[in-house]
Amino acid sequence: MKRALICGVSGQDGAYLARLLVEKGYEVYGGSRDAQMATFRNLTRLGIHQDIKVLSISVVDFRSVLQTLLKVKPDEVYNLAGQSSVGLSFEQPVETLESISVGTLNLLEAIRFSGLPIRFYNAGSSECFGDTGKEAANELTPFRPRSPYGVAKAAAFWQVANYREAYQLHASTGILFNHESPLRPERFVTQKIVKAACRIANGSTEILTLGNIDIARDWGWAPDYVEAMWAMLQQDQADDYVIATGQTNKLRAFIDVVFQAVGLNWQNHVRVDPDLFRLTDIAEGYANADKAQKKLKWAAHHTMKEVGKLMVDGYLEQN
Template sequence: MKKALICGVSGQDGAYLAKLLLEKGYEVYGGSRDAQMASFRNLNRLGIQQQIKLVSISINDFRSVLQTILRVKPDEVYNLAGQSSVGLSFEQPVETLESISVGTLNLLEAIRFSNLPIKFYNAGSSECFGDTGSIAADENTPFRPRSPYGVAKAAAFWQVANYREAYQLQACTGILFNHESPLRPERFVTQKIVAAACRIANGSRETLTLGNIDIARDWGWAPDYVEAMWMMLQHDKADDYVIATGHTHKLRDFIRVVFKRVDLNWEDHVRSDPSFFRPTDIAEGHANPAKAYAKLGWTAQHTMDEVGKLMVEGYNL
């Protein structure tokens, strides 16, 4: 039985990945800063908390990381931890950089020090690319991040690449574009939209106020994307991959799909407020996931329309 350690198991991706690995027969260890006090709401929602061996690990503390690696002796380590909100990174840039960049470095160094044959997955982000205009970003597109979150993810990406080349670690980064699900917290705009639409459909008289609804993103379904993470670590050669649907839509299109699913006209209930705009933002996000299909056989199974509908249907899970 393979053993996997998921750092950040309580988040959206961590929960779906844990479920996937359990289905594949893994012994799954879930890492969290305080495993005794955390609620693990997402694991409960998926009905899998009792099957996960929960461990306390602070990825900002090298000693904590090394002790956990040596105790668990995992075959695979998935780094999904760290501050995960682009918007919040403007308010907490130091915490964002430390939790993502230093945390990744501690994991890499602990794996190297352990001398165990561990395969390592790092959660990258399309935010590393910044604004590429209408150009579809692939693995060779230069990084020009436009947020503290993007800067931190770019630093972590190069740390992984350096350890792979310098120490021959089986380490890779998935450069994931936006991926959503009912497990998203409401600080993410997609879930904020879904929650408001459901409340209004149930009688609320509120108006949903958002920032720039003309931004465009490549939106996918989170359970599809965690499968890509696993597939990367099964490949003979460690490498980095863009993971996306390859199709881009404006935020107003996502809003339309969600409100239509609850039989409402979104224009009657949504307004855009410039004071909600970020200091710097990405106007459009376009992706070219051809390498993932060619090398891994992975392709996204859900469209943006399907993602919006599934999030509405799963809102009250």
């Protein structure tokens, strides 16, 4: 039986990855900053809380990381920890850099120090690319991040590449474009839209206030993307991969899909507030995930339209 440690198991990706690994017969350890206080509601929602051995680990504390690795002795470590909001990173740039960049470095150094044959996955982000215009970003596209979050993720990416080359660690980064699900917290705009649309359809008279709805993103389905994470660690050679659907849509198209799913015309219920525009935002994001398709035999199974409808269905099931 393989043993996996997921750092950041309480988040969207951590919960779906935990479910996938349980289904594959892994012994799964889930790390959180304070396992005694965390609710692990996402694990409960997926019906797998009892299948996960939860433990406390602070990725910004090297001693905590090393102790955990020596105790668990995992075959695979998935680094999904750290501050996860682009918008919040402008308000908490130091916390963002420490939790993502320093956290990744601690995990890499602890793996190297331990001498254990651990395979390591690092959660990268399309935010590293910045604004590439109409160019579909692939693994060779230069990084020009436009947020503290993107800067932190870019630093972590190069740390992984350095440890892979210098110390021959089996360490890979998945450069994931936007991926959503019903487990997203409401601070993410997709979930904010879904919850507001469902409340309005249920009689609320509120107006949904949003920032720039003309941004364009490649939106996928989170459960598809964790399959790619697992596939990277099954390869003989570690490498980095762009993970995306290859289809880009404007946010207003996502809004339309969600409101149509609850029988409403979004234009009657949405207001744009320029004060909510980010200081520096990416106008459009395009992705080329051909390498993942060829080497990992991975492809996204859900389009943006399906994602929007699935998120609505997921919210209605819970309310």
